[in-house]
Amino acid sequence: MSLASMAHRRYDTGWYRNACVWKKGTAMSLGIYPKPDLSRTGEVVTRPHEDGVIVRRADERALPALGMPGGENHDTVRLLLDGNDTRGAAAVVEYTISPQGDGPGLHWHRTYDEYFYVVSGKLSMQAAGRSAVFQPRDFVFVPRGVIHDFWNDSAAIPCIFVSGWTPAGSEGVWKIDDLPSDVRSDPVRMLAALDSLIDIVPVEGTRIPIAD
Template sequence: MLTPDGFKVKAGEARFGVHYTMKGVTLNTLDIKISGKDTANNLAVFEQIGHTPNGGPPLHIHPNQDEWFYVLEGEYLFQVGEERYTMEPGDTIFLPRNVPHAFVQLSENARVVVSYAPAGKMESFFKVTDQWNSPPSKEEIAKVFEDHDMKVVGPPLKVG
């Protein structure tokens, strides 16, 4: 499906009114701003509110998607391939498909815009992680990543 007309998503709101909270990988909230349903699955854009100081996803790859982040608030450390970058408000980072990457939130509060092209299964991924009721095992995390066209290739980044 392709949305034929433009639309507005207000600050603090999500495209379809659902705020996803990841449980297990991080405790971040993700709001869909532009859905894959709006773009014939060519693009998905989320606002991620970071609630996980010193936390982040495991090192992973997206075989079929490019990803980029724009930092609105707070600080992060990103790894892309072998390179590490400290990110502050106003910084942008591009994570090409098939390149291992991860991040860790360095500040108490943080907020980024994150985009996936094509959209892939990211909306479904965040919906699944929102439904976890207890911390998942490493094996469960790896399976959910695999089910959503990602592959865990290492542990989360550590601060220090």
């Protein structure tokens, strides 16, 4: 039996394997997860079509990154995909963290999983009680419920990385202009709307030093 047929057969039985290796291979976790429910991510397509292709050019306008004070420059976000583009399945953004950008602080999410892919510079991260520095082309997946944080330790070089989450929803914090005018004009209702969108549960504590 080929590896492909084995993988297909295992997937059809309702489970699949997912392994996560921390930086330098210092730890590995292996788990069995339920087969994804395709009905939650939209209709099952039965024949090819040409609708829905989305392109974001590199020079498209970036938005301020909420909750990330940054260093000398302003941190920015480019919204690449939102829930309207993916039937609610996922959202993707591109972050630019300025030198010494401090990140959002320790937090976790109740309703979505998150991933990080470093494009340029170096991204410092803490997740599940471990800290590491990630280089371009490194990838990190953080399941919902895992406490984490990210920042840029470099004194001179910005860090650009792509982050996404499943399902979509929290990207709405960068689309506040789409909220009704009566909500935007009321600070209490505005804060409540943002809180319901961003799903960030802050955690008190200090960052774990990164080992040399």
